[in-house]
Amino acid sequence: MLISKRTFIKSFGALLGGLLLFGCRKQGEKSLSRVRPVSIPDIKKQIKEAMKNQKPLDSLVAIPVPSSLKAFPNATNRFGMAIDLDLCDGCGECVLACNLENNIPLVNEYQASKNNYMHWIELRDQIPVTCFHCGDAPCEKVCPTGAAVHSPDGVSAMVYARCAGTRFCGVNCPIKIRKFNYVDALDEGLQFISNPEVPVREQGVIEKCSLCLHRIQNARLKAKTIGKEFLGENVTTACAEACPKGAILFGNWLDPNSLLYKKARGRGVYTLSSIAPFDPSVVYFKGVR
Amino acid sequence: MVKKLFIVGLILLIPGIWTLFQALSIGPASWALDQSLFWGTPIVNFVFWIGLAHAGTFLSAILLILEVRFQKRISLVAELSTIAAILVASIFPLIHLGIVSRFYFLIPFFNERNIFANFSSPLIWDFVAIFVYLCISIFYIVTHLLSLKHASLLKTRKVLAWILFPLVLWVHTIVSLDFAVTTNNLWQGAYFPIYFILGALFSGLALVVFLLEVQKRRVRKIEELLIAASWLLFVFWIWEFFQKGVWHFEVVFFGFVIVQLLWIPVLRKQKAFRLFVSFSVLISMWLERYVLIIPLDIEWLPVDYGWFALGIGLFLSVFFGLYLLIQKHNPLVFYVSAEESNEKYSRKVLWGILAGAVVFALLYFALNYPLDTSVPLMNWIPVLFPLFSLFAGLSFFALGVYSVVPKKQFFLVSGLLVLILGGAFGAFYAGGDTNLGVESKIISVERVSKNNRPVKDLWASRCASCHGLKGEGNRKFIYEFYPEIQDLTLERLNSQGEDSLTQVVLKGRAFMNPFEGRVSEPEARALIRYMYQLAEEKE
Numbered sequence: 171m172l173i174s175k176r177t178f179i180k181s182f183g184a185l186l187g188g189l190l191l192f193g194c195r196k197q198g199e200k201s202l203s204r205v206r207p208v209s210i211p212d213i214k215k216q217i218k219e220a221m222k223n224q225k226p227l228d229s230l231v232a233i234p235v236p237s238s239l240k241a242f243p244n245a246t247n248r249f250g251m252a253i254d255l256d257l258c259d260g261c262g263e264c265v266l267a268c269n270l271e272n273n274i275p276l277v278n279e280y281q282a283s284k285n286n287y288m289h290w291i292e293l294r295d296q297i298p299v300t301c302f303h304c305g306d307a308p309c310e311k312v313c314p315t316g317a318a319v320h321s322p323d324g325v326s327a328m329v330y331a332r333c334a335g336t337r338f339c340g341v342n343c344p345i346k347i348r349k350f351n352y353v354d355a356l357d358e359g360l361q362f363i364s365n366p367e368v369p370v371r372e373q374g375v376i377e378k379c380s381l382c383l384h385r386i387q388n389a390r391l392k393a394k395t396i397g398k399e400f401l402g403e404n405v406t407t408a409c410a411e412a413c414p415k416g417a418i419l420f421g422n423w424l425d426p427n428s429l430l431y432k433k434a435r436g437r438g439v440y441t442l443s444s445i446a447p448f449d450p451s452v453v454y455f456k457g458v459r
Numbered sequence: 460m461v462k463k464l465f466i467v468g469l470i471l472l473i474p475g476i477w478t479l480f481q482a483l484s485i486g487p488a489s490w491a492l493d494q495s496l497f498w499g500t501p502i503v504n505f506v507f508w509i510g511l512a513h514a515g516t517f518l519s520a521i522l523l524i525l526e527v528r529f530q531k532r533i534s535l536v537a538e539l540s541t542i543a544a545i546l547v548a549s550i551f552p553l554i555h556l557g558i559v560s561r562f563y564f565l566i567p568f569f570n571e572r573n574i575f576a577n578f579s580s581p582l583i584w585d586f587v588a589i590f591v592y593l594c595i596s597i598f599y600i601v602t603h604l605l606s607l608k609h610a611s612l613l614k615t616r617k618v619l620a621w622i623l624f625p626l627v628l629w630v631h632t633i634v635s636l637d638f639a640v641t642t643n644n645l646w647q648g649a650y651f652p653i654y655f656i657l658g659a660l661f662s663g664l665a666l667v668v669f670l671l672e673v674q675k676r677r678v679r680k681i682e683e684l685l686i687a688a689s690w691l692l693f694v695f696w697i698w699e700f701f702q703k704g705v706w707h708f709e710v711v712f713f714g715f716v717i718v719q720l721l722w723i724p725v726l727r728k729q730k731a732f733r734l735f736v737s738f739s740v741l742i743s744m745w746l747e748r749y750v751l752i753i754p755l756d757i758e759w760l761p762v763d764y765g766w767f768a769l770g771i772g773l774f775l776s777v778f779f780g781l782y783l784l785i786q787k788h789n790p791l792v793f794y795v796s797a798e799e800s801n802e803k804y805s806r807k808v809l810w811g812i813l814a815g816a817v818v819f820a821l822l823y824f825a826l827n828y829p830l831d832t833s834v835p836l837m838n839w840i841p842v843l844f845p846l847f848s849l850f851a852g853l854s855f856f857a858l859g860v861y862s863v864v865p866k867k868q869f870f871l872v873s874g875l876l877v878l879i880l881g882g883a884f885g886a887f888y889a890g891g892d893t894n895l896g897v898e899s900k901i902i903s904v905e906r907v908s909k910n911n912r913p914v915k916d917l918w919a920s921r922c923a924s925c926h927g928l929k930g931e932g933n934r935k936f937i938y939e940f941y942p943e944i945q946d947l948t949l950e951r952l953n954s955q956g957e958d959s960l961t962q963v964v965l966k967g968r969a970f971m972n973p974f975e976g977r978v979s980e981p982e983a984r985a986l987i988r989y990m991y992q993l994a995e996e997k998e
Contacts, residue, residue: 182469186476286494308642314582315564334564335487335557336582337497342641346495350557352488374486374557444642 208276208362216276217265220287227295228345230440236423236451239305239324248305248324248423249381249402250451251410252430253298255440257417260296265289267412268300270364271382275355275371288349290379291409297454298409298418301326301347301379302441305449309339309348318376323402324423324451325381333375340376344444348378381420382407401425423451460673461779461786468775475772478765482554490762498752500763501555504770506748507662508548509589509634510655514663515541516596516627518681520620529680535793536670538600539785540663543778545593547770552585567827567842568887581636584841588630591845591852595623598856604785605863607792614802615859618809622852626845631656633841638751645703645754654695658744661688661714665740670778672734674793682721682733685740689718707750714743808858816851820844914989917982921974930993949994952987960987 236250268274268291275288291300303326310318310326317332318339340348354373355361361370367384371377385405393400402422410418421430433455440454482489482501492499518537522530553562565586567576576583599619606612635655638646648654664685671678693715700706717739726732785792820843861869919928927933930947952960964983967973974983 185473281493284493288494312580312582312640314577314580314586315561316577332564333557334561336555336565337487337557338580338582338637340494340497341643344642349494350487350492350497352486352492372558376557 208360210270210362212276213269213362214266216282216287217262217269217289219282220265220285220289221260221262221293223285224296225285225292225294227297227299228442228444230454230456231443231446233439233441233446233450233453235434235439236305236449236453238424239320239322240449241305241320242322242324245322245324246399246424247322247402248451249386250303250324250421250423250430250453251381251407252419252421252434252439252453252455254415254417254419254437254455255297256456257415258296258298258413259415260293260298261414262293263412263414264298264409264418265291265293267408268379270362271408272368272380273361273363273365273370275351276360276362278353278358278360281352288351288377290347290349290377292347299345299347299442300409300452302345302445302448302450302452303379303381304445305451306447308342308344308448312338312342314338323386325383325386326451327380327383328375328377330369330371330375330377335374335376337376344448345442348376350376402428460675461782464673464775465779465783468772468777468779471768471772472776473768473772474765475769478762478769479550479554481762481765483559487555487557489760490766491757491759493757496753496755496757498555499757500749500753500759500766501551503745503748503752504766505548505551505555506634506655506752507745508544508551508770508774510631510659510662510744511666512541512544512548512592512596512663513627513631513656513659514661514667515539515544516623517660517663518667520599520623520627523617523620524624527680529678532676533667533671533678533681535600535603535785536674537667538596538603539778539781540666540670541596542593542600543774543781544666545589545596546777547773549589549593550769550773551766563887566887578838578842579835581633581640581841584633585637587842588626588633588845591849592626592630594849595619595626595852598852599623602856602859604792605860607789609863611802612859612863614804615855618804618855619852622848622855626848628656629841629844631659636841645705646751648702650695650698654692657688657691657695658747661685661692662741662744664688665737665744668733668737672730672737677733682727685736686718686721689715689740707746710743710747710750712743713739714747717743812851812854812858815854816847819850820847914982914985917978918986918989921978922986930990930997947990947994947997949991949998952991952994957984957987960990 236248239245239248269289272290274290277287281287291298293299303324305320305324307318307320307326310320313319314336315332315334317329317334319327319329321327335350337350340346340350351371351373353360356370357373363370367388382405385407386402389402389405390400393403402420402425406420407418410420419430419433421428423431423434425431436458437455438457438459440456441450487499490499490501515537519530519534519541523534553559556562565576565582567578567583567587599616602612602616602619606616632652632655635651639648639651641647664681668681668685671681693711696706696711696715718736720732721727721736782793823846824839824843857873918926923933925933926947932947955963961980961983963971964978964986965973965975965980978986
């Protein structure tokens with residue numbers, strides 16, 4: 171051997187130590203001041219790009235109108251939405267409203283070039299697709315930490331503080347609508363905080379449509395303060411509010427006075443074929459039954 | 460040869476460590492993933508390495524039980540390779556987490572802090588099973604080394620082999636369930652556990668062929684097993700083709716066609732050729748996992764390549780490092796075989812420990828059971844069995860070691876271990892600080908109180924729900940549950956004084972909750988001062 175054992179071990183140790191220091195150095199000193207703040211036109215631009223390369227859509231299949239959840243048979247609420255495909259023309263206004271309501275971050279150029287956006291609502295073949303809040307959700311079953319859970323009123327919720335980022339839920343979602351925070355959007359200057367009510371998600375957690383949970387909770391608190399039972403009156407989601415055609419309806423599938431319930435009468439109720447086995451709370455209306 | 464490979468391992472560790480730090484500092488964005496592909500190359504490598512580990516156990520423990528003669532000649536090498544491969548394998552799922560520091564959320568520890576693992580998720584089963592597997596593998600090899608001197612330990616070894624036998628099958632079944640329970644129809648199928656176990660054996664056999672060649676030894680039986688396994692897997696590949704239309708030529712070529720060349724005696728005599736076959740099998744099995752987990756074409760990033768350096772480097776340096784260490788103590792250890800011994804445990808001991816293990820596993824179940832009744836009973840079994848094994852394995856191991864080492868040493872080491880493990884257990888049980896984490900970045904930090912909790916955070920987390928962030932009173936909440944809160948004015952605060960207000964915080968008053976135990980005295984005082992500050996700001 172050319173080098174003695176001792177010198178080898180010494181130099182090897184020094185090398186490892188050096189690498190360790192190198193690995194621990196602060197990654198990319200991007201000072202926030204250098205980054206141009208995100209503005210609404212930036213968000214619009216990414217939405218437009220996303221709408222240009224839309225992903226394909228599964229076929230639609232007819233399903234019965236959503237009813238009580240199997241896990242909570244005595245609940246009085248099951249919130250959900252319906253998207254009326256006879257009215258929807260795929261304009262993308264709902265995506266923008268959702269982005270602003272929920273502080274959805276932009277993605278960097280590399281991710282954008284691969285068509286990976288964080289949008290909670292996506293247009294696929296001109297049809298808005300979002301989390302369907304399945305009553306029997308496959309994502310919740312496999313989440314090891316219980317970060318993906320079902321609320322008794324039918325929302326498939328995400329507890330960001332519990333998420334360890336195993337991404338098993340994303341793997342198990344049949345339509346891959348869950349989004350993973352690959353970067354720290356705040357650090358990278360990709361974040362536009364337009365709504366202080368919704369927390370900014372950290373790097374490493376999964377996020378997705380929450381059915382505007384903060385709006386539901388605010389309305390619930392109001393109802394409780396007055397001392398009324400809360401059945402989801404006076405709430406609507408940001409996307410439903412923004413839709414120029416009024417194609418998106420939010421409501422309570424278990425309340426006969428809810429607009430959603432009334433409008434479902436006589437309409438054809440559809441969902442994507444890959445979602446059909448999981449009892450979705452968000453459905454499509456199309457034609458008459 | 461051994462030394463050279465050890466050095467090769469260390470050198471490979473250099474890019475390996477670089478990869479590790481790259482992956483840890485950038486996170487999952489550092490390897491090839493996107494918003495529809497959430498599991499990438501780390502998971503491929505995890506399944507590959509854990510498979511390699513299983514074959515080591517198979518060749519040592521299962522063949523020991525079956526009393527296969529050639530087992531003795533390869534068992535120590537096989538056991539060492541198991542330990543090294545589990546160590547490598549366990550790195551990948553940890554790095555792959557989005558937030559690595561939250562790994563402990565996956566431990567199904569008692570529900571002290573209302574963060575309880577979801578027993579329906581195979582990842583929880585994985586975590587427990589692999590942890591137990593590592594522990595018992597370590598007990599097993601230590602018993603082996605000790606039994607070379609103390610033949611009475613051979614009976615312990617046999618018992619441990621009996622525990623390991625179902626456990627390896629269990630572990631790899633669970634690994635296959637990570638895939639088989641999903642909605643992805645390319646991953647579904649009741650045959651998955653057997654398919655995975657066979658794949659694991661196949662790759663592990665190839666690895667052992669290589670490791671034995673390093674020692675300039677050759678076991679013909681293993682080559683025959685290799686051929687047999689290749690045929691079995693071939694059947695599965697054909698089955699997959701007819702079931703799902705999946706056919707990967709490269710996997711079949713490296714994993715089946717090339718192995719068949721072992722039938723030709725001229726080729727098989729060549730050492731180089733045997734090594735070539737063993738590498739070909741390893742490549743094939745890696746590719747098999749790759750095409751299973753990543754069916755699409757994706758663009759690799761440097762870290763994806765770096766995993767090879769990390770995996771191979773760590774394996775070689777751990778395996779050959781331990782090899783050299785053991786050889787230094789006992790130069791012939793890899794060539795001698797243990798003595799025969801027909802000693803057996805008495806029935807009473809066996810039943811006693813088994814009963815203890817059942818009680819231990821059931822106790823765990825009972826302590827956690829009422830938590831989540833929505834989880835079917837079935838989902839507990841994957842965890843209860845490893846716990847049962849852990850208890851039984853540990854008891855037999857301790858019993859065996861106790862009988863051969865000096866008592867003083869035994870109690871010293873086990874006492875230390877109990878202290879360390881008990882401390883770790885206690886630390887987990889007590890849990891960490893429940894202060895606001897990320898959110899508190901927004902609030903500027905003022906360190907006043909004793910244990911350095913910023914008062915503002917304390918106020919925000921403990922008091923603001925009723926009193927409001929600025930002391931204005933949270934109307935929404937107060938209307939619902941409590942009478943109107945007093946207006947926070949300097950006059951009112953002054954009229955009561957700091958000391959008595961501190962007592963109000965600690966002891967409570969009317970609708971104000973007592974906070975004794977939740978905030979310390981100095982903290983309460985700091986909070987009162989903070990209230991003064993808020994009142995001043997208002998005026």
